[in-house]
Amino acid sequence: MSAIEANFDGLIGPTHNYAGLSFGNVASDKNRGAVSSPLGAVLEGLGKAKALADAGLVQGILPPQARPDTEYLRRLGFSGSDTSVLETAWRADPVLVRNVYSASPMWAANAAMVSPSADTQDRRLHMTPANLATTLHRSIEGKSTQNALNAVFPGQAFKVHAPLPLQSTFADEGAANHVRLCAEHGEPGVEIFVYGRESGETWQGRYPARQTRESCEAIARAHGLDMKRCVFIRQAQAAIDAGAFHNDVVCVGTLKTLFFHTLAFEDKAEALEQIRQAAAGLFDPIFVEVAEADVPIRDAISSYLFNSQLLAMPGDDRLMLNAPIECEETDSTRNYCDMLTAGNGPIGRVNFVDVRQSMRNGGGPACLRLRVVLTPAELASVNPACLMNDARYETLCDWARAHYRDALHPDDLGDPALIEESRTALDALTGLLDLGSDFYPFQR
Template sequence: MSAVEANFDGIIGPTHNYGGLSFGNIASDKNRGAVSSPRDAVLEGLGKAKALADAGLVQGVLPPQERPAVGYLRRLGFVGDDAAIIESSWMASPALVRNVYSASPMWAANAATVSPSTDTSDKRLHMTPANLVTTLHRSLEGAATERALQRVFPGRQFAVHNPLPMQSTFADEGAANHVRLCAEHGAAGVEIFVYGREGGELQSGHFPARQTRESCEAIARRHGLDPARCVFLKQSRKAIDAGAFHNDVVCVGTLNTLFFHEMAFADPEGARQAIRRAADGLFDPVFVEVPEDEVPIRDAIASYLFNSQLLSMPGEDRLMLNAPIECEETDSTREYCARMTAGNGPIGKVAFVDVRQSMRNGGGPACLRLRVVLTDEECAAVNRDCLMSDDLYAKLTGWAKQHYRDRLHPDDLRDPSLIEDSRSALDSLTGLLGLGADFYPFQRN
């Protein structure tokens, strides 16, 4: 069956700021309180997406969510009009306001877990929005993500589920902990689910393990996956405590190739054996394991070597790694990439992309995209207004330059005019992306 791996990037929202909300995310904590540039951030993200579309890949976008989430503050007992609620909640807890203003839905790798129709029992493409219960700011996203996916992927070909129950046993961080390997995108594949803990497991490390095995198993069941083609791997505690809060900080894969750090998995050899068993009769997996003595885990995480997009480029017989520019600026990763591409392995090229605004909050090129394998029929059913083109890129960059602030300090979140600025931007965006005039909560009030 003919199919492509499309990338749907989250459009960075107008309230992009450095609130330092994600415990275990070293970059987020390091840049807490710094001044951000929402305009630079969104233009960097759109530029990355446009470059891949120009290279011949199917590239789409996902909308930002409404921020601030004033409705959440109302549920917590704050009353009055929106400006009054922001003021009173700021007086009570600036940290709470920073949470409801977070632009974290930009990291679409956390939006959902996606299983293509070639893997599922009912031959529909299945999506489960992540519940993201481990952190407050991200736990606000699930319902809006579900609504967005329904608008971008309408029709009977797509099964968009509810998020898993909002309970720690089923903590789910989305595709950041999921990899699919295959011989070709239209063929049956192996789905790899990576978890950091089991539901009742006591945690003794420095940073929390976010994904549970129970959530992975539940998603595999509801997507109707063949158990023989599913692999459940435990993430290394050393990697988590080094700052790999998601598996995609230390591992990425596409087609038959898995590119990962030596410390990515609790049992690396067991992981390889399990993947080989699941792939038996379908394809021969290729493992590119990066040794600690060549790229120390601290460098891998600081540079986000593995939070890169591993891509099959049109007309190329080797894969390309779309890596953050920080990998070029870090000695160990730059030198490793040069050695890797000079050999005859599966990865033949590394391109360095500037997404510094996202990186400073702990999100690399791979964080910004949700991978969706689409057959020709499914691709034709996608909301066409959300697929990148010259026209859409021009409209979105013009929209961003008109509506986004050049600078934003976390304390600026107290400014009531930011509410209206953000809503004005999002109201205009719904028309550009064909999402409907009732897409955002403020449009339905």
């Protein structure tokens, strides 16, 4: 069956800020307390999405979540109006307020794991929103993500599951730890789940391993996958300790090609052999391995070479790597990209894209998107208001310019006026994306 791979980018919200909440995310920690530009960030993200739509790819938008999450603060004992809740919580615990103001839902790669209908037993497209149980600021996202996915992907063609139980045994970080390889998008493929730890093991790493094997196996079962076509691979502790908090910081793949750093997997030889065995009879996987001598792991992480979008572009017989502009500015990654495209390998072009506002918070071009393989019938069932086109782009840019601040300091999160600004913006957005007048909790 024919199918395309669409990219649904997280629309960056009006409270985009650098609170530095993510332990193990080197860029996030480095820029803790810096002044962000919500307007600059959303325009960067929309520009990236529009460029891919202009190139002929199907590009969608996932709505931002409402911030701050005042209901979460109420569950922690704060009471009164939303303004009172915020002011009291800010005086008592500013760090807690920064957590409920987190900008992290913008990274749609963490929104869910997605299995296309070609892989599932019931021939429906399955999505499981990530529970993001490892960090406080991300653990509040799951239910809202589920609601958003139901709004963007309505109808019987799609099965949006509830997040896994919010417990460390089933810690799940979404598609950032998931790769699908295939001969063609509409044909059965191999789903690769990458985990950092197994439940109950004693973790001795510098940074936490966020994804568990148990969560990966649970999602594969829930999606009705053929376990012979699933591969469960342990991410290298060396990569996690270097700052690769998700697998997509050291690995990306599409179609037959897996592009990865040599330190991505704990047992590289075994991992690649498992992929070959799972793909037997379907396709021959192509491995593009980047040596430590060519790109040191520290450069791979600081430039986010592997947090690029690996894309099959219309009319091209080789893949394109949509990479952060930081890869062009880093000697080792720039030189490697020149060498990569000069050969006859599967990746023939590198495009450098400016998403610095996201990069400073620890997310590159691949973090901003959720890949969804869609048949023509499934694409026709997607909420059309959430698909990018010229008019949608202009409308969203005008909306952002009308509602977003140009600069935001983390201490501005204590300003009650920011709640009203954000809610006014999101209330208007629900009409633009046809989400309904009761999409956000504050609208109910």
